[in-house]
Amino acid sequence: MIKSKYRVIIALLLFFAGMLNYLDRAALSVMAPLIKGDLHINDAQMGILFSAFFVGYCLFCFIGGWGADRFGPRKVFGFAAAIWSLFCGATALVTGFGHLMVVRILFGIGEGPMGTTTNKSISNWFPKNEVGRAVGFTNAGQPLGAAIAAPIVGLVGLHFGWRIAFIVIALLGFVWLAAWLLLFRDKPEQHARVSAEERQLIVEGRPATRRVQDSNGKDQHSLWYYVFSKPVLGVAAAFFCFNYIQYFFLSWLPSYLTDFQHLDIKSMSIIGILPWIGATIGFIGGGIVADALYRRTGNFLFSRKAVIFSGLLIAAVCVMLTAYTRNTAGAVALITVASIFAYMTPQACWSLLQDIVPAHRIGTAGGFVHLLANLAGILSPSITGFLIQYGGGYQSAFLLSSCLSLLGILFMAVLVRQNKVNALLGKQPVAPAMKNKLIEH
Numbered sequence: 001m002i003k004s005k006y007r008v009i010i011a012l013l014l015f016f017a018g019m020l021n022y023l024d025r026a027a028l029s030v031m032a033p034l035i036k037g038d039l040h041i042n043d044a045q046m047g048i049l050f051s052a053f054f055v056g057y058c059l060f061c062f063i064g065g066w067g068a069d070r071f072g073p074r075k076v077f078g079f080a081a082a083i084w085s086l087f088c089g090a091t092a093l094v095t096g097f098g099h100l101m102v103v104r105i106l107f108g109i110g111e112g113p114m115g116t117t118t119n120k121s122i123s124n125w126f127p128k129n130e131v132g133r134a135v136g137f138t139n140a141g142q143p144l145g146a147a148i149a150a151p152i153v154g155l156v157g158l159h160f161g162w163r164i165a166f167i168v169i170a171l172l173g174f175v176w177l178a179a180w181l182l183l184f185r186d187k188p189e190q191h192a193r194v195s196a197e198e199r200q201l202i203v204e205g206r207p208a209t210r211r212v213q214d215s216n217g218k219d220q221h222s223l224w225y226y227v228f229s230k231p232v233l234g235v236a237a238a239f240f241c242f243n244y245i246q247y248f249f250l251s252w253l254p255s256y257l258t259d260f261q262h263l264d265i266k267s268m269s270i271i272g273i274l275p276w277i278g279a280t281i282g283f284i285g286g287g288i289v290a291d292a293l294y295r296r297t298g299n300f301l302f303s304r305k306a307v308i309f310s311g312l313l314i315a316a317v318c319v320m321l322t323a324y325t326r327n328t329a330g331a332v333a334l335i336t337v338a339s340i341f342a343y344m345t346p347q348a349c350w351s352l353l354q355d356i357v358p359a360h361r362i363g364t365a366g367g368f369v370h371l372l373a374n375l376a377g378i379l380s381p382s383i384t385g386f387l388i389q390y391g392g393g394y395q396s397a398f399l400l401s402s403c404l405s406l407l408g409i410l411f412m413a414v415l416v417r418q419n420k421v422n423a424l425l426g427k428q429p430v431a432p433a434m435k436n437k438l439i440e441h
Contacts, residue, residue, distance in 0.1 A: 047385015064113020065367020127205025136287020234415025
């Protein structure tokens with residue numbers, strides 16, 4: 001029994017990083033009704049602004065993952081947090097559409113490394129049998145940040161103005177940065193406060209520790225062998241389809257509640273919390289369910305795919321029903337249920353990636369997956385804005401999101417299969433007798 005578990009502190013640091021990250025990026029959508037009036041911005045332009053964030057974000061998902069492998073997550077995450085906090089605060093200084101778009105791109109550059117650097121940190125600090133729960137818990141901070149964005153940013157904006165709200169959030173980011181630099185090290189082996197027993201547990205149980213080498217001890221496969229493999233692309237595709245729904249909600253849910261459901265900003269700030277509480281439950285619950293399935297079946301791939309399939313399917317049904325729901329209570333209930341199940345998906349994708357890519361490639365490969373997945377951040381807000389302004393309105397936006405969720409299931413089923421993962425890693429297939437033995441235990 002390990003008396004001191006320093007990795008709990010690591011999990012809390014990553015949890016609060018995710019919370020601040022999503023609080024920052026949700027702030028614009030919460031303040032959108034005020035900003036549109038103040039800066040004379042229409043819905044189509046607001047959609048472009050939401051998407052502009054992901055221009056810088058997507059590129060630095062990959063660069064951040066590569067940096068985490070090369071320089072370690074401590075330096076990369078510290079630099080990223082400083083940049084995103086700085087440009088979140090700079091939002092308070094904008095005077096028009098063009099100025100705000102430049103700030104959003106630079107803000108996205110700062111936030112880009114977060115997901116892949118978090119995954120690299122978990123890979124370094126947690127044994128394999130804790131990965132699902134670790135990913136679920138640390139990422140649960142993200143929707144919780146979006147949840148508290150509605151009341152905190154909304155109420156601060158109403159009382160002190162939307163510019164002050166962005167300054168307050170920026171200051172919180174710098175406080176977290178100080179804690180990160182003080183408490184975090186790249187690996188438990190480098191931290192004096194980690195006990196020898198805990199260090200041994202983590203090192204011996206790390207996921208994806210294998211490294212395929214040739215007779216000279218060099219890597220047999222290049223980075224691109226893993227990055228462009230079918231299993232990795234399948235994970236990226238499923239992640240993209242989830243992200244389309246996520247960024248639709250993150251960018252347009254406050255406007256949907258005020259413009260379509262006719263809530264005032266104060267009511268929206270309170271009711272808008274519910275879907276993000278549901279998302280938090282989904283993140284944590286998905287990790288618990290995935291780890292429980294793994295313990296029961298001994299099949300890591302199956303445990304993650306089962307969570308992804310069920311999460312995307314139920315989310316697709318609920319989002320489709322929302323398109324035909326006119327009353328506020330019914331719509332919010334369906335969106336909340338959709339959030340619970342949709343948010344079971346990303347933690348399963350992250351932990352699945354750790355099992356199909358060697359540890360020394362996890363940061364860069366994860367960065368590439370995150371880059372592809374977050375192209376949804378460029379497409380979803382803009383497409384939704386144009387649909388609202390010129391197309392079929394919110395109904396068509398909900399229907400498109402539902403269809404993409406179903407498409408994610410198809411990609412995962414076709415591309416991420418055990419034989420393809422075995423071939424990627426040069427592993428021999430498990431014999432039927434051995435497979436039954438694993439399931440029994």
